[in-house]
Amino acid sequence: MLNxxxxxxxxxxxxxxxxxxxxxxxxxxxxxxMVGPKIALNKPRSEKLVKSIDQVIDAAGLKDGMTISxxxxxxxxxxVLNMVMEAIARKGIKDLTLAPSSLSNxxxxxxxxxxEGVITAVETSGARGKLGKYFTEGRLxxxxxxxxxxGRARAIECGELKIDVAFIGAPACDTxxxxxxxxxxxxxxxxxxxxxxxxxxxxxxxxxxxxxxxxLFPISIPQTNVDFIVEVDSIGDxxxxxxxxxxxxxxxxxxxxxxxxAAVIEYSGQFKEGYSAQLGSGGASLxxxxxxxxxxxxxxxxxxFGVGGITTPFVNMLEEGLFxxxxxxxxxxIPSIESIRKNANHIEMSASYYANPHNRGPIVNNxxxxxLSATEVDVNFNVNVITDSNGVMMGASGGHCDTAxxxxxxxxxxxxxxxxxxxxxxxxxxxxxxxxxxDVIVTERGVAVNPNRKDLIDNLKCxxxxxxxxxxxxxxxxxxxxxxxxxxxxxxxxxxxxxxxGTIIDVIRKPV
Amino acid sequence: MARMRRSxxxxxxxxxxxxxxxxxxxxxxxxxxxxxxVSVYEKDAARQLVANAIRNIKYPCEVAVRINHxxxxxxRDDLAVILPAKPDMIRLPKAETAADILDVxxxxxxxxxxxxxxxxxxxxxxxxxxxxxxxxxxxxxxxSPRMEALAIGGEDYLADLxxxxxxxxxxxxxxxxxxxxxxxxxxxxxxxxxxSDINNEEGFRNEITRIKELGFDGKSVINPRQxxxxxxxxxxxQKEIDHAERVLKAYEEALxxxxxxxxxxxxxxxxxxxxxxxxxxxxxxxxxxxKGAK
Numbered sequence: 063m064l065n066x067x068x069x070x071x072x073x074x075x076x077x078x079x080x081x082x083x084x085x086x087x088x089x090x091x092x093x094x095x096m097v098g099p100k101i102a103l104n105k106p107r108s109e110k111l112v113k114s115i116d117q118v119i120d121a122a123g124l125k126d127g128m129t130i131s132x133x134x135x136x137x138x139x140x141x142v143l144n145m146v147m148e149a150i151a152r153k154g155i156k157d158l159t160l161a162p163s164s165l166s167n168x169x170x171x172x173x174x175x176x177x178e179g180v181i182t183a184v185e186t187s188g189a190r191g192k193l194g195k196y197f198t199e200g201r202l203x204x205x206x207x208x209x210x211x212x213g214r215a216r217a218i219e220c221g222e223l224k225i226d227v228a229f230i231g232a233p234a235c236d237t238x239x240x241x242x243x244x245x246x247x248x249x250x251x252x253x254x255x256x257x258x259x260x261x262x263x264x265x266x267x268x269x270x271x272x273x274x275x276x277x278l279f280p281i282s283i284p285q286t287n288v289d290f291i292v293e294v295d296s297i298g299d300x301x302x303x304x305x306x307x308x309x310x311x312x313x314x315x316x317x318x319x320x321x322x323x324a325a326v327i328e329y330s331g332q333f334k335e336g337y338s339a340q341l342g343s344g345g346a347s348l349x350x351x352x353x354x355x356x357x358x359x360x361x362x363x364x365x366x367f368g369v370g371g372i373t374t375p376f377v378n379m380l381e382e383g384l385f386x387x388x389x390x391x392x393x394x395x396i397p398s399i400e401s402i403r404k405n406a407n408h409i410e411m412s413a414s415y416y417a418n419p420h421n422r423g424p425i426v427n428n429x430x431x432x433x434l435s436a437t438e439v440d441v442n443f444n445v446n447v448i449t450d451s452n453g454v455m456m457g458a459s460g461g462h463c464d465t466a467x468x469x470x471x472x473x474x475x476x477x478x479x480x481x482x483x484x485x486x487x488x489x490x491x492x493x494x495x496x497x498x499x500x501d502v503i504v505t506e507r508g509v510a511v512n513p514n515r516k517d518l519i520d521n522l523k524c525x526x527x528x529x530x531x532x533x534x535x536x537x538x539x540x541x542x543x544x545x546x547x548x549x550x551x552x553x554x555x556x557x558x559x560x561x562x563x564g565t566i567i568d569v570i571r572k573p574v
Numbered sequence: 575m576a577r578m579r580r581s582x583x584x585x586x587x588x589x590x591x592x593x594x595x596x597x598x599x600x601x602x603x604x605x606x607x608x609x610x611x612v613s614v615y616e617k618d619a620a621r622q623l624v625a626n627a628i629r630n631i632k633y634p635c636e637v638a639v640r641i642n643h644x645x646x647x648x649x650r651d652d653l654a655v656i657l658p659a660k661p662d663m664i665r666l667p668k669a670e671t672a673a674d675i676l677d678v679x680x681x682x683x684x685x686x687x688x689x690x691x692x693x694x695x696x697x698x699x700x701x702x703x704x705x706x707x708x709x710x711x712x713x714x715x716x717x718s719p720r721m722e723a724l725a726i727g728g729e730d731y732l733a734d735l736x737x738x739x740x741x742x743x744x745x746x747x748x749x750x751x752x753x754x755x756x757x758x759x760x761x762x763x764x765x766x767x768x769x770s771d772i773n774n775e776e777g778f779r780n781e782i783t784r785i786k787e788l789g790f791d792g793k794s795v796i797n798p799r800q801x802x803x804x805x806x807x808x809x810x811x812q813k814e815i816d817h818a819e820r821v822l823k824a825y826e827e828a829l830x831x832x833x834x835x836x837x838x839x840x841x842x843x844x845x846x847x848x849x850x851x852x853x854x855x856x857x858x859x860x861x862x863x864x865k866g867a868k
């Protein structure tokens with residue numbers, strides 16, 4: 063059946079059963095109630111400390127067929143997921159669903175456990191490298207479920223993703239289970255994604271390399287959510303957890319794109335005192351921060367809040383008073399971790415507060431602007447950030463569709479050509495973010511505004527920007543590089559892309 | 575009015591990625607280089623690449639090619655391959671005499687005829703990089719009607735002068751002054767040399783300010799990040815824009831009335847003042863500084 067994004071989706075998908083089809087960005091009215099964890103009894107002076115990961119797996123009652131979760135705040139420096147999976151595999155537990163908030167290249171180490179049937183299903187934000195290739199080859203028993211950050215929080219809170227045991231890497235944890243991410247050798251800053259898991263999993267295990275006396279303060283995840291604590295030598299490699307300060311790009315093409323994106327913001331009609339923004343963390347989107355800063359200073363405008371994915375350029379704007387607050391779901395570099403530790407206006411938030419479309423209102427609903435990147439876009443403004451030009455998974459959904467839906471003006475920045483490949487296609491290979499929620503596409507050769515946004519088209523006319531319709535932008539790319547051939551795919555569905563509301567916006571079919 | 579050449583950006587002719595993207599940065603002119611940026615082993619490939627880029631890519635600006643000097647083993651081959659692609663301009667490096675210009679002019683004339691291009695449609699500019707060239711600057715500038723601009727090639731010139739770069743730039747004083755005067759006398763433009771410390775924005779800005787005051791029309795740049803800075807410095811102030819608009823209005827009114835003497839606020843307006851006003855407004859329009867203008 064065709065869904066509302068124009069994609070052919072079977073109503074029953076092998077391994078997943080019947081699915082709900084995408085019905086427009088706000089076309090699904092949720093029913094039912096939010097779910098909670100099992101009720102627990104913890105007697106006074108009970109002991110939560112368990113000696114080893116092996117023991118805690120038993121204590122948590124992990125069995126065949128259950129669902130386990132992890133957070134990805136340690137990114138490519140994470141030791142926890144591999145460490146726990148190694149112990150689980152040794153115990154002979156099988157048929158688990160692995161539901162981390164995202165996966166990094168370091169987690170390639172778990173591929174043997176997938177081959178052995180320890181893990182038979184994965185629900186996450188995305189995958190790259192060998193893991194992405196593994197999933198795309200259809201080697202798991204079930205198709206991978208790709209969720210956005212907001213969509214994952216929603217799935218957990220409404221019970222679609224029921225976590226039996228959440229394993230939470232804890233940079234600081236006290237002896238009764240209070241956790242934060244801001245101290246210790248493996249500090250990662252915000253614990254935003256893990257907060258949702260801790261609130262809803264039936265059993266919650268803290269794994270820490272920094273066990274401190276009770277009580278720990280500040281608290282990101284409270285003792286009321288934590289069942290067990292295990293102390294290990296190390297939960298992560300600081301070099302992989304956070305980089306040094308992220309710097310603004312010097313790539314002239316990225317700077318050109320950023321300059322145009324900043325002009326879109328400036329002339330949009332919404333760039334005024336008290337505005338709010340989320341800026342990305344990569345290349346061109348990060349560079350927008352520099353141009354915005356100059357415009358804010360020049361015009362004497364201050365923002366009410368920033369959202370992220372926090373990076374050094376954003377932290378600098380907070381410190382210089384250009385934004386009043388930062389809402390932080392994860393930190394990308396060391397100065398950002400420092401900032402959340404020290405600055406009272408730099409506030410940790412959960413993934414649900416950030417982006418869950420089915421709570422009483424996530425912060426993305428208050429955003430005026432978001433800058434997003436893209437792997438490819440199409441003439442209907444749909445965006446792909448998950449599969450590459452061979453149809454192989456190589457990215458992550460992240461907060462892309464959440465912020466695009468929430469922000470007043472969603473701006474996608476991408477080069478028009480990557481090497482020899484045009485990036486404005488007739489149809490993106492995989493839709494992650496539907497075109498109805500994307501307002502402007504900015505490339506180095508032209509800026510296209512969604513025809514639905516007549517207000518923006520009018521406002522941007524005096525911005526000295528190379529405005530054009532999306533078909534003309536595509537023609538520039540096709541004239542230079544030719545029209546790319548479709549990627550031949552089989553009928554086998556190896557992944558489904560859930561929209562943030564739990565409907566299926568697209569599927570990933572195994573390439574031929 | 576003469577074409578604006580505030581920024582003339584060098585692009586190595588042997589780099590396909592840079593050739594494809596060269597037009598996106600807003601330079602007034604891009605100069606594909608098959609001379610110093612390209613090693614002797616890649617000269618043939620680079621000139622083919624540049625010719626094909628000019629044929630197949632629609633650049634939104636003037637496209638020039640810096641060929642090797644025709645006294646080298648490469649210069650004539652460069653012209654033979656590149657001229658049929660019809661670049662807007664050929665830049666001859668290391669020009670020392672009027673004869674250098676005439677030699678290239680002759681080859682271009684033949685190529686225009688052979689390819690069926692309009693006679694004189696391919697322009698020329700020359701870079702002077704030696705003291706002898708500086709002494710012959712006016713003859714070089716006026717050697718051919720194709721000549722549109724004169725530039726300094728800084729590093730070679732300083733080596734010939736037996737000095738080196740300073741932060742204050744006095745080492746270029748004689749050459750810059752001579753180039754501007756010679757170019758103006760010949761009725762063509764003067765373009766300053768590159769500034770290679772691309773991360774030193776302040777130094778770059780100071781240098782552009784200085785050469786603008788000396789009378790230069792523009793500057794050679796080697797990195798797209800330098801373009802905006804050049805254009806910023808050449809941008810007129812709002813006061814200058816307002817004045818230019820009033821000058822042109824008075825000029826047009828006088829023309830309409832058939833009045834011989836034109837004045838604004840009691841001051842005479844003559845040809846050079848009108849030309850300056852037109853130039854200021856062209857710079858302003860290029861930067862989108864005038865609301866409601868084209």
